[in-house]
Amino acid sequence: MRRLFGAPFAARTWREYAYALLATLFAVPAFVLVGVLGIVASVGTLVMVGLPVLIGVLVLARASVRWHRIPARAVLGWDWPSPPPRRRRSYVAVLGDGVAWRALLYALAHFPLVVTAAYLGGVLVVSGTLFLTYPLWWLVVPDAFGLVDDATWAQTLWPSVQGFAAVMTFPWLVRLLVGVDRVLVRVLLEPGGERRRIAALETGRDVLTADAARTLRRVERDLHDGTQARLVSLGVTLSRIEQRVDDPAVAGLVTAAQETVTEALAELRDIVRRIHPPALDAGLATALETLAARNAVPTTLAVDLPVAPSDATATAAYFAVAELLANVTRHASATRAEVRVRGDGDGLRLVVRDDGRGGAAVGTGSGLRGLAERARALDGTFAIDSPAGGPTAITMTLGR
Template sequence: MIVLRAWLTARTWRELGYLLTGVLVAAPTFALGLLSIVAVGSSTVPLGLPILAGVLAVARLTPRWFRGHARYFLGRSWDDPPPLPAGTLWRRSLALFRDAAAWRALGYCLARWPLTVAGAYPAALALVVGPAAVTYPLWWFAVPADLGAFDTDSWARTWLVALEAAATLLVVPWWMRLIVWTDGLLVRALLQPSRSQRRIAELEAGRTALRADAAALLRRIERDLHDGTQARLVTLGVALSRIEHRSTEEAVRTLAADARGTVTEALAELRDIVRGMHPPALDDGLDVALTTLAGRSAVPAEVTVALDARPPDATASALYFAVAELLTNVARHAHAGRVRIDLRTDGSRLRLTVTDDGRGGARIDSTGTGLAGLARRASALDGALTVDSPPGGPTTVTMTLPVEA
């Protein structure tokens, strides 16, 4: 009975719609796959590899194209592949050739259209020809002998045609089901991110959320210290100053003066703590903050900032403290006469370059320079730190961070 009721189920008609429209959906991606074969065959030609890189870049987008179609007819869905590493166009192009997700998506582009045609063609043929063939014994008499639709020369043979058509109509829904099931296997194998990729994506999203929460928490603590604790210390200092000036007893004045000095030192320490958590100058932008740092530097410093947009708080903080640490290193160890600070947007990365004309010899693994800490901070934000410091100088420290941390 299940076999007989197959055409009466919504699933059969959804799968039929999926296969018939899938022929059109998969045709351009199949052409993309054929183009990749041509590109691989002509990889020795200068245009071959660039074409293949472009094909792979488009293939990475096809899971989204197929997902909309599958969700509409079958209710299927899956995640996008993990993003490529940020960087220059050359770096991203090289990453494409090593990207398993792009190659798997390209494989699905090649397999989907032939598979869909294998399911859609019999289904369409059965729908168009099947009802006529099943009822052939009823209208065979109305067709002239020389125009026989199914090449039969007797009414008895029309029943054989009708039986074959009926069997085909019974089998086609299950054939479609097999094709759609095979397509689902290919989707899981080629388009859906693996368990490890999904886990990595979840961890990256969690890390981004934690960084945002940490930045917000630091801003809140900085605000509370500035508006609360610092204001109370200032009030206490003013009260002690009044006691010192109005008291007629020397011992009281001396005690008030000592207490006021302690309050002043506490305020200075509190300001240093607040500045270490979130420098107030960052509220006015990185260009202002770095210019302020350069103005306080013991070594004359020149600042150039060319950013397309304001970076996230965590990234801005990392860049600010990196410049502060590097300026301190230059003043203590480099014996330099000049420092150049350059911060600019380089594609999807922010590139900070600090160059001094000192004696050189700096290394990330050197003790006491803080470069190892800067490298760890850059790595935590999916960035990198490099040091070029030959003996005799100059020293160039470059930190790159993603624009969207």
């Protein structure tokens, strides 16, 4: 009973009503944009002009998820994970984006819920309070301005009953509508169990990939600035010793040691280049230009990178192009090659073509197999189109 009669005064009731009021401010523009444009898109589709509008509606619907989180987080302390970013930015990807479609459904259902809670809740509270206190008005205000009539004391009790019912209905109506809204968020906006696991795995993979890239860069710097410098110093010292030694046997040992140091330096520099090619310091586009210019087979290059890729993605792309161009030179018997690289915020796509003899395939232990595994490690794909007699086109996509 205490819970029942105390509901109009409970903090939860007023928090949820405040949420409905604040959510209405965000829901109205979202509903107008998404709803009106959605109607335009549905009508315009009949005349083949609504598709761009529909794409815009889906983009806005996905963005509106952030708006809906603001009042929920500010008033109720209630939050949900952000939707995973779209992996591709094409029009087809937008139309097939399940997150955007669910966000659109939520925007259309969320609006009437919070508006009804805000409006009816206000009406019930204000009118219910006035009717509940009607006997007091009857005593204090003697029919002032026609607000109170000449009813008897007994007749004033019926409006009080109505007011009491309205006040008691207020909290449960608000809780019901906000509860339905929460269910919709859970069903439409929160990632499900499988989607949460996928998102967690993707986040963990991105963190591990970035951490591995940072670790390799640190190792590369340590080898370059520390070990390599010491080997160079050791080589200089051995050269000085060789010049001062008169014993031929000792001089021969020193010479052998110096040659070993030289070989170790060469191997170390090769390792450093494999970890992080110095050409990438100037950016992926410049590094690829260097590869294309140095390739024995005439190579054309087209690079479109409006967003700089991550270090791991740039390194993988560089080594992939280097490996594929080397294969063109060694195995394809080609007279020309072409490299196209296009990137955005979700990753990049590279295509290497040649007019050689074809027949390329992913074989066990081959360089192409290694490239395919590297692409999968970065949430990418690797595809070969190389019929016998050529030409060959190898497409590789890499995630962020």
